[in-house]
Amino acid sequence: MFTQNSLVLSVNAGSSSLKISLFRAVDKDLEPVELILTSSLSNITAPPAKFSFKLIQGPSKNEELPSVHDHASAFTHFLDCLDREADIDRAEIGHVCHRVVHGGDYTDPVLINDEAYTHIERLSDLAPLHNGASLAVIKTCLSQLPNAKSIAFFDTAFHRSIPPHISNYAIDQKIAKKRGLKKYGFHGLSYSFILRSVERFLQQPSNTLNLIILHLGSGASACCIAHGQSLDTSMGLTPLNGLPGATRSGAIDPSLIFHYTNRAGRMSHDKGNAVNLHVTQAEYILNTQAGWKALVGTTDFGAITARRTEDPAARLAFELFADRVLNYVGSYHLKLGGKVDALVFSGGIGEHSKELRAFIADRVGCLGYAPIDAGRNDTVNAAEGVVADVGEPGAAGPRLLVCRTNEELEMARQCVLGSL
Numbered sequence: 001m002f003t004q005n006s007l008v009l010s011v012n013a014g015s016s017s018l019k020i021s022l023f024r025a026v027d028k029d030l031e032p033v034e035l036i037l038t039s040s041l042s043n044i045t046a047p048p049a050k051f052s053f054k055l056i057q058g059p060s061k062n063e064e065l066p067s068v069h070d071h072a073s074a075f076t077h078f079l080d081c082l083d084r085e086a087d088i089d090r091a092e093i094g095h096v097c098h099r100v101v102h103g104g105d106y107t108d109p110v111l112i113n114d115e116a117y118t119h120i121e122r123l124s125d126l127a128p129l130h131n132g133a134s135l136a137v138i139k140t141c142l143s144q145l146p147n148a149k150s151i152a153f154f155d156t157a158f159h160r161s162i163p164p165h166i167s168n169y170a171i172d173q174k175i176a177k178k179r180g181l182k183k184y185g186f187h188g189l190s191y192s193f194i195l196r197s198v199e200r201f202l203q204q205p206s207n208t209l210n211l212i213i214l215h216l217g218s219g220a221s222a223c224c225i226a227h228g229q230s231l232d233t234s235m236g237l238t239p240l241n242g243l244p245g246a247t248r249s250g251a252i253d254p255s256l257i258f259h260y261t262n263r264a265g266r267m268s269h270d271k272g273n274a275v276n277l278h279v280t281q282a283e284y285i286l287n288t289q290a291g292w293k294a295l296v297g298t299t300d301f302g303a304i305t306a307r308r309t310e311d312p313a314a315r316l317a318f319e320l321f322a323d324r325v326l327n328y329v330g331s332y333h334l335k336l337g338g339k340v341d342a343l344v345f346s347g348g349i350g351e352h353s354k355e356l357r358a359f360i361a362d363r364v365g366c367l368g369y370a371p372i373d374a375g376r377n378d379t380v381n382a383a384e385g386v387v388a389d390v391g392e393p394g395a396a397g398p399r400l401l402v403c404r405t406n407e408e409l410e411m412a413r414q415c416v417l418g419s420l
């Protein structure tokens, strides 16, 4: 049970980052938690890792941590920093929410016990950049915060509404059912947060909303929301499918990998940061040696954007990404029968790249979307709140929105409002 002032820690192990927020439960209808501090470790896979620690009412700290290469040691560094920098007793943290990317058929958050831990571990090979990292953080948490309840929140849960003709692949259905081979979809905590935020912003109940949401970060995906529910999304059985990302190829012709290397089917000895992982060379290459890293040699999309006029490799990456994004916007527009309330940009790239937003907005104009307001698009920033409209004021057609997504807040809210 939550009492006023209960402390809730939210931990988001992304593919290239660990984002952490500490909240206090408060007795308010609209927002049941209040932020105390945020911390993040980014560039985990492109060292040196960058650490930040910000108390809402107090000092902040930024440093490079060349010796941190994985999520578990990043979490330990955060706990040390919490002890040193904040006037908070870690024993008072009652609940820790963990973002777990692949939950398989788990549709609700679960308290971590032996059974849930084993379930998440079994799915690790289907989310090679994520589940193992989350489990490593969960393990550290169980030993370092023994009084807290650890709860797993799944990215996949939001997509349980995807109908069978969209979630199934055209393969032998007996094998598919037996092995759980279907589209699960990811970034669900982010989509859930964005849906709720847009509902508030447009003052329209979520069950009347049709949205095309782009979560463009180190991992990138698109989601088609019909009447407030996920109808389709670009990631699939694993977070590899769909849009390319920092180190991921995104969708390719499945045969390509067997022509790329004749060792595709062999087990990979290189497992990155993950624990207990069994992936093939094919999966290793397509998850960790592809995407922006392979095309340009950097995973920083801001640098790629800046270099694209003089560097052909950067230009190729930028235009290739925009092309793949447009594939999804076009097909989701059709799936929604042309009745779209808004196209929403989010994730590190969606929230920060005015260039990519302008490029996409220009192309979707032919579908009747509001034209982008160049001034608004260039200056949109965090001070404006969670959602901002970057379309021309008063223009007809679906709105162009930017949403600062917050998976940590989504988990803390669900934790306080839920029954765990």
Ligand SMILES: Nc1ncnc2c1ncn2[C@@H]1O[C@H](COP(=O)(O)OP(=O)(O)O)[C@@H](O)[C@H]1O
Binding pocket: 014, 015, 016, 017, 216, 217, 218, 219, 246, 299, 300, 301, 302, 303, 305, 347, 348, 349, 352, 353, 354
């Ligand atoms: N100004 C910017 N312009 C374009 N891309 C940016 C900018 N700032 C950050 N990014 C991109 O955002 C990515 C991180 O996105 P984020 O959603 O925070 O990552 P994660 O998937 O690890 O949660 C970085 O890899 C970087 O490429």
Ligand SMILES: CC(=O)OP(=O)(O)O
Binding pocket: 013, 014, 015, 016, 101, 155, 186, 187, 217, 218, 219, 220, 239
């Ligand atoms: C699912 C996924 O790719 O997540 P992230 O973008 O946080 O790596």
Ligand SMILES: [Mg+2]
Binding pocket: 014, 015, 217, 218
């Ligand atoms: Mg992320």
